[in-house]
Amino acid sequence: MLTYLINGISLGSVYAIIALGYTMVYGIAKMLNFAHGDIIMVGGYASFCAMSYLGWPPAVAVLFSIGVCTVLGIVIERLAYKPLRSATSLAVLITAIGVSYFLQNVALLVWTSNPKVYPNIFEKIPPITVGEAQISGVTMVTILANIVIMIALTLFTGKTRMGKAMRAVSEDKGAATLMGINVNFTISMTFAIGSGLAAIAGVLLCTAYPNLVPTTGAMPGIKAFVAAVFGGIGSIPGAMIGGILLGVIEIVARALVPDVPSDIFVFAVLIIVLLVKPSGLLGKTVREKV
Secondary structure: OHHHHHHHHHHHHHHHHHHHHHHHHHHHHOOOOOOHHHHHHHHHHHHHHHHHOOOOOHHHHHHHHHHHHHHHHHHHHHHHHHHHOOOOHHHHHHHHHHHHHHHHHHHHHHHOOOOEEOOOOOOOOOOEEEOOEEEOHHHHHHHHHHHHHHHHHHHHHHHOHHHHHHHHHHHOHHHHHHOOOOHHHHHHHHHHHHHHHHHHHHHHHHHHOOEEOOOOOHHHHHHHHHHHHHHOOOOHHHHHHHHHHHHHHHHHHHHHOOOOOOHHHHHHHHHHHHHHOOOOOOOOOOOOOO
C-alpha cells in the first residue's frame, strides 16, 4: 500500500503543477483555459526535440521547453483571449476548446501520431528504499518540484509587486486600472507563468510515462482541472491538495479495482464535490450583488 501511496503522490504532484496553471489563470483572469493541457504536450515535444535532435543536455532542454511554452502562452492570450475580454464565459470556453484542438492538430501534422519514446532524464538519480517501497528518481523530483513551486507561487503572489498586482486584478479589474495597474500586461504574465508551469509538468509527466503523442496532455489537463475544482479553483494550496488527493485516488483505485477504469473514480470525485461543496476544499463562496 505504501508503494501505491507514493506513486499516487507522484502522479498527484503532476496534476497539482498543472492545476496551479488553471488556478492562476482562473483566479486572476476568470477564464478557464482548456488549452492548458495541450501546452503540456508542446512542452514535452519541445524538450524531446531539444534532447533527441539537437543533442542538448536535459537541463538546457527543460529551460528551452519552459521558454517555448511561456511564449506560446502569451501568444495564445494575446490572439485568442484578449479580444474576448468583455465577452461571455461561453464564448471564451468555446475559444479555449478551439485552441486546444488547433494545438493538437498542429502537433499531429508536425510530429505525426507515432509515439515518441521520451528519455528518462532522471535515471542518474539513485532510487531510495522506504520500507518495502522503492522511490525512483523521477518520483522524488516530481514531489519536490511540486512543493517548491507551490511555496514559490505563494510567496510570489503575496510578497512581490507583480503578485500583488495579480491579486488586485483578481479582485476588481476596474479598480486595479484606476490604481495604475496595467491589467492586460498582468493577465499576460499570468498566462506566461501558467504556461511555464505546464512545460515543467510536461517534462515530469513524459519522464514518468514516456510515450509522447499529440494527445498526451489532453486527459491529464482535464484531470488537473478536476483537481483544481476539488481543491478550490483560485486557491494555490487548494490546487496542490486537490492534485495529490486525486492522484492517490486514481492509483489506489487502479490497484484495488483493476477491472474498472480509474477515470470513473476521478470524475466521480468531481461530481461529488460539485454536489456537496461546489467551492472546493479550500475555495471561497463568492456572493454576487444583483
